[in-house]
Structure formats: structure tokens, C-alpha cells
Amino acid sequence: MSKQPIDFQISAVDGNARTGVLTTRRGGIETPVFMPVGTAGTVKGIRFEQLEADDLDARIILGNTYHLWLRPGIEVIKACGGLHNFIGWERAMLTDSGGFQVWSLADIRKITEEGTEFRSHIDGALCFLSPEISMELQAALGAEIAMAFDECPPGEASREDARRSMDLTLRWAKRSKEAFDDAQAAGLPLDTGASGLSGKQALFGIIQGSSHLDLRHESLERTAEIGFDGYAIGGLSVGEEKPVMLEIIEEIAPRMPADKPRYLMGVGTPEDLVEAVARGIDMFDCVVPTRNGRTGQAFTSRGKLNIKNARFASDTLPLDDSCQCSVCRRHSRAFIRHLYLAGEMLASILLTHHNLAFFLDTMRHVRQAIRSSQFAKFRREFTEHLSSGLE
Amino acid sequence: MSKQPIDFQISAVDGNARTGVLTTRRGGIETPVFMPVGTAGTVKGIRFEQLEADDLDARIILGNTYHLWLRPGIEVIKACGGLHNFIGWERAMLTDSGGFQVWSLADIRKITEEGTEFRSHIDGALCFLSPEISMELQAALGAEIAMAFDECPPGEASREDARRSMDLTLRWAKRSKEAFDDAQAAGLPLDTGASGLSGKQALFGIIQGSSHLDLRHESLERTAEIGFDGYAIGGLSVGEEKPVMLEIIEEIAPRMPADKPRYLMGVGTPEDLVEAVARGIDMFDCVVPTRNGRTGQAFTSRGKLNIKNARFASDTLPLDDSCQCSVCRRHSRAFIRHLYLAGEMLASILLTHHNLAFFLDTMRHVRQAIRSSQFAKFRREFTEHLSSGLE
Numbered sequence: 001m002s003k004q005p006i007d008f009q010i011s012a013v014d015g016n017a018r019t020g021v022l023t024t025r026r027g028g029i030e031t032p033v034f035m036p037v038g039t040a041g042t043v044k045g046i047r048f049e050q051l052e053a054d055d056l057d058a059r060i061i062l063g064n065t066y067h068l069w070l071r072p073g074i075e076v077i078k079a080c081g082g083l084h085n086f087i088g089w090e091r092a093m094l095t096d097s098g099g100f101q102v103w104s105l106a107d108i109r110k111i112t113e114e115g116t117e118f119r120s121h122i123d124g125a126l127c128f129l130s131p132e133i134s135m136e137l138q139a140a141l142g143a144e145i146a147m148a149f150d151e152c153p154p155g156e157a158s159r160e161d162a163r164r165s166m167d168l169t170l171r172w173a174k175r176s177k178e179a180f181d182d183a184q185a186a187g188l189p190l191d192t193g194a195s196g197l198s199g200k201q202a203l204f205g206i207i208q209g210s211s212h213l214d215l216r217h218e219s220l221e222r223t224a225e226i227g228f229d230g231y232a233i234g235g236l237s238v239g240e241e242k243p244v245m246l247e248i249i250e251e252i253a254p255r256m257p258a259d260k261p262r263y264l265m266g267v268g269t270p271e272d273l274v275e276a277v278a279r280g281i282d283m284f285d286c287v288v289p290t291r292n293g294r295t296g297q298a299f300t301s302r303g304k305l306n307i308k309n310a311r312f313a314s315d316t317l318p319l320d321d322s323c324q325c326s327v328c329r330r331h332s333r334a335f336i337r338h339l340y341l342a343g344e345m346l347a348s349i350l351l352t353h354h355n356l357a358f359f360l361d362t363m364r365h366v367r368q369a370i371r372s373s374q375f376a377k378f379r380r381e382f383t384e385h386l387s388s389g390l391e
Numbered sequence: 392m393s394k395q396p397i398d399f400q401i402s403a404v405d406g407n408a409r410t411g412v413l414t415t416r417r418g419g420i421e422t423p424v425f426m427p428v429g430t431a432g433t434v435k436g437i438r439f440e441q442l443e444a445d446d447l448d449a450r451i452i453l454g455n456t457y458h459l460w461l462r463p464g465i466e467v468i469k470a471c472g473g474l475h476n477f478i479g480w481e482r483a484m485l486t487d488s489g490g491f492q493v494w495s496l497a498d499i500r501k502i503t504e505e506g507t508e509f510r511s512h513i514d515g516a517l518c519f520l521s522p523e524i525s526m527e528l529q530a531a532l533g534a535e536i537a538m539a540f541d542e543c544p545p546g547e548a549s550r551e552d553a554r555r556s557m558d559l560t561l562r563w564a565k566r567s568k569e570a571f572d573d574a575q576a577a578g579l580p581l582d583t584g585a586s587g588l589s590g591k592q593a594l595f596g597i598i599q600g601s602s603h604l605d606l607r608h609e610s611l612e613r614t615a616e617i618g619f620d621g622y623a624i625g626g627l628s629v630g631e632e633k634p635v636m637l638e639i640i641e642e643i644a645p646r647m648p649a650d651k652p653r654y655l656m657g658v659g660t661p662e663d664l665v666e667a668v669a670r671g672i673d674m675f676d677c678v679v680p681t682r683n684g685r686t687g688q689a690f691t692s693r694g695k696l697n698i699k700n701a702r703f704a705s706d707t708l709p710l711d712d713s714c715q716c717s718v719c720r721r722h723s724r725a726f727i728r729h730l731y732l733a734g735e736m737l738a739s740i741l742l743t744h745h746n747l748a749f750f751l752d753t754m755r756h757v758r759q760a761i762r763s764s765q766f767a768k769f770r771r772e773f774t775e776h777l778s779s780g781l782e
Contacts, residue, residue, distance in 0.1 A: 042730060042737040049717060072704070072729040079705040080725050088721040313463070314470040326440065330479040334471050338463040339433060345736060346433040 003198035006144065006229055008261050014375040016254050016280040019367045022261055024144040025197050026084075026092040029059040031261065031282040032366055034273065034359045035094060037290065039064045040071065041087040044290050045352035048089050055325045055357050060092040060144070062285050065137050066101035070120050070127070074140050082142035093143035094285070097134045097176070097206075099150045100234065100266070111151065113168070131175035139183035143201065147232065148176035150206040155240030162210035166219050169208045173226055177203065202229035204263060207252060211240045216252050230261040233281075237267045246275055253280035270299055270362050271386060274379055277366050284363075289355035294348045296340050299358045302390050305333075307351065312337045321391060325357030394589035397535065397620055399652050405766040407645050407671040410758045413652055415535040416588050417475075417483040420450040422652065422673040423757055425664065425750045426485060428681065431458045432478040435681050436743035439480050446716040446748050451483040451535070453676050456528050457492035461511050461518070465531050473533035484534035485676075488525045488567070488597075490541045491625065491657070502542065504559070522566035530574035534592065538623065539567035541597040546631030553601035557610050560599045564617050568594065593620035595654060598643060602631045607643050615648055622647045623654040624672075628663075637666055644671035661690055661753050662777060665770055668757050680750045684742035687731050690749045693781050696724075698742065703728045712782060716748030 008031075010020035022029040036043045036051065038061045043051060051058040063083055068074070080086040083093060099116070102108060106118035106127070115130025131149040138146040149172050153165040184200045205228035209215030223231065233252060236245045249264065253276070256262045263283035264276050273284055289299060298305040300320035305312075307319075318328035319336065327336075327350045339347035362382070369378035399422075401411035413420045427434045427442065429452045434442060442449040454474055459465070471477040474484060490507070493499060497509035497518070506521025522540040529537040540563050544556040575591045596619035600606030614622065624643060627636045640655065644667070647653045654674035655667050664675055680690060689696040691711035696703075698710075709719035710727065718727075718741045730738035753773070760769035 040729075040733045040735060041726070042735050045736050047737070047740060048721070067733075071733055072725070076705050076725060076729070080707055080723060085707075086723070086726055086729075088723070088726065314467050316471055316476075330439070332471060332477070332479070334463070334467060335432070335477055335479065338431075338467070338477075342431045342458075342462055344431060344433050345436050345739065346438065348736065349438060349740070 003196060004229070005198050005200040005202040007197065008230070008259065010258075012371045012373075014370045014373050015278065017277050017366075017370050017375045018280065018282065019370040020282070022282070023195065023197065024060070024092040024202075025195065025199055026090065026144055027059060029092060030367055032273075032277045032363055033060065033283050034363045035060050035062050035283065035285040036356055037062045037064075037285055037287045038087070038093075039287075040067045041083065043356075045294060045348045046290075046356065048087075050326075050353060051356075052091070053326070056353070056360055058091070058356070058360060060094060061089065063093055063095045063141060063143060064098070064101055065095045065134060065141065066098035066105070066129075068141060069098065069137050070122050074137055078140050082140070084142065092145075094145040095138050095141050095143040095147065096265075097138065097147040097149040098129050099134070100152050102129055103152045111168075113171075115149075116151075131172045132179040135176055135179035135183050139180070139187055139201065145202045145204060145230065146180065148173045148203060148205050148228070150208060150234055152208065152235045152238065153210045155211055155235070155238045155244075157210040159212055159215070162208075162212050162215050165210070166208045166215050169206065170219065170222050170226075173205050173223055177205075177226055177228070204228050204230040204232050204261075206232045206234040206265070207256075208235045210235060211244050211248065213248065213251055216248055217255075220252055220255060224257055228260070230263060231256045232263040232265050234265045236264065237272075246279070249276050249279045249281065256280070270359065271383065273359070273362060274366060274382055277370075278375070278379055289359045290352050293351035293355045296347070296351065298351055299355050300390065301358075301385055302388050303386050305390055307333065307337045307340050307347070309337075317391060319351075319354050320358065323354065323357060323361070325354050325361075327354040327357070394587060395620070396589050396591040396593040397652075398588065399621070399650065401649075403762045403764075405761045405764050406669065408668050408757075408761050408766045409671065409673065410761040411673070413673070414586065414588065415451070415483045415593075416586065416590055417481065417535055418450060420483060421758055423664075423668045423754055424451065424674050425754045426451050426453050426674065426676040427747055428453045428455075428676055428678045429478070429484075430455045430678075431462065432474065434747075436685060436739045437681075437747065439478070441717075441744060442747075443482070444717070447744070447751055449482070449747070449751060451485060452480065454484055454486045454532060454534060455489070455492055456486045456525060456532065457489035457496070457520075459532060460489065460528050461513050465528055469531050473531070475533065483536075485536040486529050486532050486534040486538065487656075488529065488538040488540040489520050490525070491543050493520055494543045502559075504562070506540075507542075522563045523570040526567055526570035526574050530571070530578055530592065536593045536595060536621070537571065539564045539594060539596050539619070541599060541625055543599065543626045543629065544601045546602055546626070546629045546635075548601040550603050550606070553599075553603050553606050556601070557599045557606050560597065561610065561613050561617075564596050564614055568596075568617055568619070595619050595621040595623050595652075597623045597625040597656070598647075599626045601626060602635050602639065604639065604642055607639055608646075611643055611646060619651070621652040621654060623656050625656045627655065628658045637670070640667050640670045640672065647671070661750065662774065664750070664753060665757060665773055668761075669766070669770055680746035681743050684746045685739045687738070687742065689742055690746050691781065692749070692776055693779050694777050696781055698724065698728045698731050698738070700728075708782060710742075710745050711749065714745065714748060714752070716745050716752075718745040718748070
């Protein structure tokens with residue numbers, strides 16, 4: 001059997017939930033895993049040293065191809081030796097294809113069979129992205145995992161629109177795979193030593209189909225036929241109702257190839273993560289812990305905390321009494337509230353750090369629960385605790 | 392001999408430059424020392440863990456009484472157990488009196504014999520600060536070193552204005568000392584174990600007199616007569632020409648009580664620090680490394696670097712090749728430039744960290760040079776190197 005770009009071994013299952021290790025050329029990643037989002041080459045508000053520290057220990061982060069392509073530009077990143085070298089991060093990375101970012105940020109001019117024409121959200125410049133261009137960009141960035149170029153329809157897309165979009169995404173998936181294989185053949189794989197890996201990048205396919213279950217099933221089947229190193233569910237958490245999202249995950253996730261990682265893109269809250277794990281998902285990314293941190297919201301084991309609230313003015317408790325992160329070991333709600341109201345950068349820094357700790361810690365607890373066949377109990381208690389109210 | 396609030400021992404002198412150890416109830420501080428400014432209870436853009444880390448190892452930071460008084464308010468800080476507990480910093484602190492901040496930030500309504508009436512820069516509320524109020528506030532904050540309440544005239548003040556202001560500052564210095572002694576007698580000193588210290592706060596007097604040398608001499612003499620635990624030169628770097636500033640330091644610093652710390656307030660650039668040490672100064676504070684970091688300027692051993700400059704777009708060198716800080720060990724100019732142009736918080740975080748490292752490192756080199764009687768050589772080479780241009 002030929003060497004693979006990544007290796008994925010499941011070590012325990014509990015219901016549909018599973019835990020295992022995803023091995024990349026830049027180290028192993030225990031799953032289920034939450035991946036902090038490093039849009040423009042930085043997880044906003046946090047230093048890489050802290051992502052690596054024991055209380056976070058993030059093993060993989062995201063980079064956004066669209067953002068990095070527009071700024072600083074691929075030539076700069078190439079000149080600096082690829083994305084890892086450019087940003088100074090030696091652990092694993094995943095890059096998205098740019099498709100979703102174009103959909104959500106840019107002024108889209110035209111979607112054709114060939115690709116997407118749009119205007120940059122930074123300077124309005126006319127740009128064009130296609131499966132081939134996305135694969136070329138992602139090969140230059142050099143993340144361990146790249147994503148196929150897809151089209152993301154809105155959550156409430158009609159059946160007709162959703163089918164048209166899904167068919168296009170499938171044709172783009174084939175073109176992504178071909179272009180990706182060409183780029184990998186042309187590129188110089190990293191030395192992976194005795195890891196048994198090929199040294200190439202992995203490519204994940206993306207299942208679309210909006211809120212239409214039959215289209216989702218068809219998308220899954222036809223995407224799997226093309227053959228990828230892992231599979232993602234895209235186009236969720238984009239406007240549809242939460243029960244619809246959970247139903248689609250429940251129907252689709254357990255039917256995704258069992259021997260490959262299953263990645264739910266852009267989701268979600270701590271509850272969403274636990275509910276999706278229960279339905280068979282292995283990987284997550286979301287801006288919620290970092291973005292909400294910057295607007296004064298802390299995630300805690302007893303639910304969300306708005307640091308602006310006057311009740312915290314002299315509150316000497318940490319953000320979360322049961323959290324062991326460096327922020328909760330040192331700083332009080334009163335201090336962080338003061339920093340936030342004074343417009344101090346440290347407020348965002350501390351809230352971001354704590355929120356990432358809470359998300360990553362939740363995933364650690366999830367993995368332990370699955371390993372000890374206690375996931376159902378964990379899920380029930382976690383959910384109850386979340387709604388129990390702050391001290 | 393009765394116990395003192397601080398102890399100051401000179402271990403070596405070289406010309407007028409001197410090195411020693413200032414011992415506070417929260418640890419020892421090697422001098423000459425640069426004190427990062429933590430205006431509102433945070434040194435902007437940096438976590439306390441990083442101030443404590445080996446590459447910075449800041450032993451003392453500043454807090455601004457004016458800012459903390461207006462927000463979050465002294466009652467909040469008292470309720471949280473004083474300034475150290477409130478912000479989560481166990482090392483030494485110094486608080487200013489609020490006098491300078493009122494002068495530089497607030498809308499001053501009236502200066503009377505009693506004190507200063509002004510409007511808050513935050514919400515325009517009418518406030519009043521006097522020697523007695525400042526001492527009460529500083530006692531509640533509980534820093535190891537407090538400052539007398541002074542009036543700061545502009546650098547170009549006329550002799551008449553400067554004298555009037557200096558006389559007022561002297562009367563306020565006496566009132567500061569009396570109010571301070573009362574507050575200390577009323578307060579509960581910290582347990583200082585076997586340190587030999589009294590456990591009380593120290594109070595420094597401030598020498599004023601604008602750019603008029605004779606007034607500066609008189610201010611020094613009369614301030615020393617009142618008797619303080621240390622002495623500061625205030626009212627420099629406030630609009631006067633640099634040679635005027637250096638002349639005043641040269642005249643005044645060597646005549647300040649030799650057995651007490653000599654503190655030059657609000658100064659300055661790395662060159663200023665070295666030049667002031669050469670004239671006998673022991674302590675410094677300045678917002679330059681943090682503020683300039685946030686606007687894209689790095690201090691390096693070869694001079695200042697504007698990270699916005701296009702020449703750094705693909706520059707894989709660190710900010711300063713001869714710097715061993717955690718930023719220079721990990722990140723390139725190209726990456727930090729990208730972060731800055733993308734408006735990412737991490738740009739300010741990294742530039743702030745490096746700039747503080749450069750200032751604190753410069754002071755370490757200064758101390759080594761004095762100890763080995765090589766200060767003149769160090770000063771010449773440091774200055775030459777600063778103007779040698781970037782790689």
C-alpha cells in the first residue's frame with residue numbers, strides 16, 4: 001500500500017461518537033478536535049506560544065486562503081518559505097479553499113462554470129478564483145490539509161438552486177482533485193522521516209446540498225466516489241434553523257467514510273460541538289471563541305458571561321471557577337471588565353485565551369468521555385451544567 | 392536605626408553612572424532600571440506573564456493614579472484588595488501622583504493653593520485633586536513607591552511662572568509628606584518577613600523648576616530638606632529642547648542625595664536613558680516603547696525601524712538580529728509588517744514585546760558596563776551602533 005499524506009486511526013467509539021488520532025507530517029492530533037481560526041495568519045489576539053502552552057495545546061490551526069491571497073499575497077508567503085515559516089508556526093495547519101470567504105465577504109460579480117469572479121473586500125480589486133487557482137494557492141501555502149473549492153449556497157436555498165449549486169460543487173471537486181494531484185506531483189514533499197506518511201498535502205472534499213436531505217445524501221455519495229483524504233460538511237450554520245442543522249449532521253455524518261476524518265466546517269458553540277460529536281463528527285473550526293472574546297463574551301462551564309455586566313464590577317472570581325487556563329488562574333472578572341470598559345487590548349487578549357481554553361478543554365473532556373464509554377453521561381451533564389447559571 | 396520602606400545600595404560607580412539594588416517589600420530591583428508604564432493597570436498590549444518572563448523580567452511597573460481613580464475607581468480596587476491583587480501582579484509597582492496626568496490629559500479648570508480642579512478626559516465630570524487626596528488614593532492603591540503631588544509647568548515656562556509653580560510644588564510636597572505619613576500610620580503594613588523593611592510605602596519627592604537651572608537647584612535643595620525616600624526630576628521632556636534637558640540632568644542629578652534613588656520621570660528614548668545614566672540617574676519610565684510599538688515602530692540596536700516600510704515586505708530577518716526576545720527568536724519583519732497592515736492585534740502585541748525587551752536589555756547592558764567600569768566605552772559604542780543603519 002502506498003504512503004498516504006495523513007493517517008487516521010480511531011481508538012474508541014461510543015454510539016456514533018468516536019475518538020482517535022489524525023497523524024500529519026507536522027505531528028499527531030487527537031480527535032475530536034477544535035481548530036482555532038487563524039484567518040490572516042494569526043489567531044486574532046493570541047500569541048503562538050500561548051496556543052502551544054499546556055492549557056491550550058492547539059495541535060492544528062486554520063488559515064484562510066482568500067485572506068492570505070489578497071494580503072500579504074502568495075508571492076510574499078512563497079518568498080518567506082510557505083505559510084508555516086511565514087507566520088512562525090511549526091504545528092499542523094488546514095487551509096480552506098476560499099470559496100466560503102468569497103461567498104461571505106466579497107462582492108461577487110459572477111459565478112460561471114469556470115469559477116467565481118468577485119471584488120476584494122479590501123480594495124475592491126477584481127479577482128477570480130477557480131478550483132485550479134485555489135489548489136495552486138493552497139499548494140503554495142503548504143498546509144497539511146487543503147480543501148476542495150466549493151460553492152456555498154445560503155441555508156434557505158430552494159431545491160432547484162441547491163441542486164444547481166451542488167452539481168457545480170461536484171464538478172469543481174473533480175477539478176480540485178485533478179489540479180491538486182498535479183500540484184502535489186510537481187511540489188517537493190517535506191521530509192517526513194520515519195512517519196510512514198507521503199509528505200504530501202491531504203485534500204478534503206466538501207458535502208453541500210443546503211437544507212435538502214436528499215441532496216446532502218447525493219452529495220455525500222458522489223463526493224466519496226471522487227475519493228478524498230477526508231470529508232467535510234459545508235454550508236451549515238449559514239442561516240438555517242438549528243434543528244435543521246442537527247438533523248443534517250445526524251443523517252450525513254454517520255454515513256461519511258468511517259476510516260476518514262469527518263469535518264464540520266464553521267461550527268459552532270460548545271453545545272454544537274458536543275451535539276455534532278454525538279453524531280459522528282471529528283473536526284471543527286469556528287471564529288466564535290475568538291470573535292466573541294473580542295466583544296466581551298466569555299464561554300464558561302455554566303454558560304455565557306457578558307463581561308460588560310455591572311454585576312462583575314467588583315467580582316474577584318475568575319471567568320470560570322472550574323477553568324485551569326492561565327487567565328482564570330490569575331485574573332478576576334472585575335479586572336477583565338475594567339480592561340474591557342477602558343478599551344484596553346488586554347481585555348480581548350485574556351477573553352480570547354480563556355475562550356479558546358474552554359473550547360479546547362471541552363474537546364479534551366469529550367475525548368476522555370468517549371474513551372471511557374461515558375459520552376452519553378458527559379453530554380447530559382455538560383448540557384445541564386451549561387444552563388445552570390453563573391455563580 | 393528604624394526600619395525603612397525601601398533599601399537602596401549602590402554596588403558600583405563609573406563616572407557619575409551608578410548601579411545598585413533597590414529593595415522593596417515586593418522584591419529587589421537592579422538599577423539603573425526602566426519601568427514599563429501600566430497606565431490603567433495594564434502595560435498596554437502585553438500579558439503579565441510576559442513581563443515576568445526571562446527575556447523581559449520587568450521587576451517594577453508603573454500605575455497611573457489619575458487613570459485608576461477615574462476608572463475603575465478606587466472603591467473597586469479597594470474591594471479587590473488593592474492594585475496588585477486587582478491586576479494580578481505580585482512584583483513591585485510605583486504610582487504617580489496624578490499631577491502630571493491632570494496637566495497633560497484633563498481640561499484644567501482652576502489651580503488653587505488647595506489643589507487642582509479639572510474635568511475628566513473620560514466623561515467630563517468635575518474632579519478635584521490635592522496633595523491629601525492623591526496620598527489617600529495612592530495609599531489605597533498600595534504601590535511600593537508613591538509620588539508627591541506636584542504641579543508641572545510647561546518646558547518653556549517663563550521664570551516668573553516657573554518660580555510660582557515651583558513654590559506651589561514645594562508647599563504641596565510638604566503637605567504630601569504629612570498626609571502620606573498619616574496614611575501610612577493608619578494603614579496596615581504588609582508582612583515583609585525578614586527583609587528588614589518597614590512594610591510601609593515609600594514616598595518620592597519631585598524636583599521642578601522648568602528650564603531654569605537656578606530654580607532647579609533651589610527646588611532640589613528645598614525638596615531634599617523636606618526629606619523623602621527617593622527623589623525624582625519632573626517636568627522634563629515636556630517641550631524643551633533636548634540639550635536643555637540634558638544640561639538640567641547633568642547639573643541636578645549628581646547633586647541629588649547620593650544614598651537615595653534618583654528617578655527621571657517620563658524619559659525617554661534609549662539614547663536618553665543612556666545619557667541620563669551617564670549623569671547619575673537610577674530610574675526611568677516612559678510610554679515610548681509601548682506607544683510607538685502600537686504605531687508600528689520598533690527600537691533596534693541599529694536604530695528605529697518603521698515596520699510599515701515596503702522594504703520589509705519579504706524580509707525574513709527578525710526586527711533586531713542581535714535581540715534574543717521571544718519575538719525576534721520566532722517572527723520575521725515580513726510577518727509583523729503583514730500583521731500591522733492587516734490591522735491585526737498581534738502586530739501591536741509583538742512590537743510592544745520587542746520594544747520593551749530592547750529597553751530592558753539596554754538597561755541590563757548599562758548595569759554590566761558600570762559594574763565592569765566600561766560604561767564610557769559602552770555608551771560610545773551603543774550610540775555609534777544606533778546610528779549605523781539597519782541591515
